[in-house]
Amino acid sequence: MGKTTVIAIAGPSASGKSLFASTVYQELVAELGGERISVLSEDAYYRDQSHLSLDQRVLTNYDHPSAFEHELLAAHLQSLRDGNSVEMPQYSYKEHTRIKDTIPVTPARVILVEGILLLCDPKLRDQFDISVFMDTPLDICLLRRINRDIEMRGRSLSSITEQYEHYVRPAFFEFIAPSKQFADLVVTRGGQNEIAIDIIKTKIRQLLAE
C-alpha cells in the first residue's frame, strides 16, 4: 500500500458532511471495492461520559472542542498511517456517551474523516492532506438539524432550539466559521453537491491509481 492520504470534511452541524462522505465512499466502493478506503467520524470521538448520570450528560456543551477526545482521533489517524488497525469508538446521541462496542478500522490508502471541529485543532490539521469545508447556510443547516434530530437522535423541538441557541450557533461563530480558512475546497449547498462529490472522487481515483 502507498502513502496514506487523509481527507477531512468539516463544517457546521447538519451541513451535509456525513452525506457527502458516505456518498463518496459508497460510490467508490461500488466502482473499485472497499479495501483501500476507510471512513472515520469525529463524533465517534466524543468523550466517554458513562461515569455521569443521564441528567448530567445532557448539560455538556457538545459543540465545544473540550467535548471531543481529539488526542485519540489524532493517535488513531497516525496508527492508520503507520499501517496498524484501530478500534473506532461508537457513540450514542440518545445516551450522550460511547457504547461498549467499537468498530475495527483497517489501514487504507485513503481515509475520509468528517466532523464539525476537525479544522479547529492544529494537531488534527497536521494529519490532513486535503481539507473540505461544507459551506451550507446556517438557516438551512438548522432546518435539516431539526428534522434529523427529531427523526434520528430522539430529540424534541424545544430541546433542539434551546441547544441551538446556547451552544450550536455560538460555536459556529467562535470555532467553525473561522476554521474555513484551512480548507482546500469549499463546498456550497451540502451533501448533494454532485460536482464537488465528483471532484473528490476523481482525486481519490488518481491516488488509488498511483
Ligand SMILES: Nc1ncnc2c1ncn2[C@@H]1O[C@H](COP(=O)(O)OP(=O)(O)O)[C@@H](O)[C@H]1O
Ligand atoms: N443537499 C441536501 N439536500 C437535502 N437534504 C440534505 C442535503 N445534504 C444533507 N441533507 C440532509 O440533512 C441532514 C443533515 O445531513 P448530515 O449529512 O447528517 O449533516 P452533518 O453530517 O454535516 O451533520 C440529513 O438528514 C441529510 O440527509
Ligand SMILES: Nc1ccn([C@@H]2O[C@H](COP(=O)(O)O)[C@@H](O)[C@H]2O)c(=O)n1
Ligand atoms: N450527545 C450529543 C453529541 C453531539 N450532539 C450534536 O451533534 C453535533 C455534531 O454532529 P453533526 O452530525 O450534526 O455534525 C453537534 O453540533 C452537537 O451539538 C448532540 O446534540 N448530542
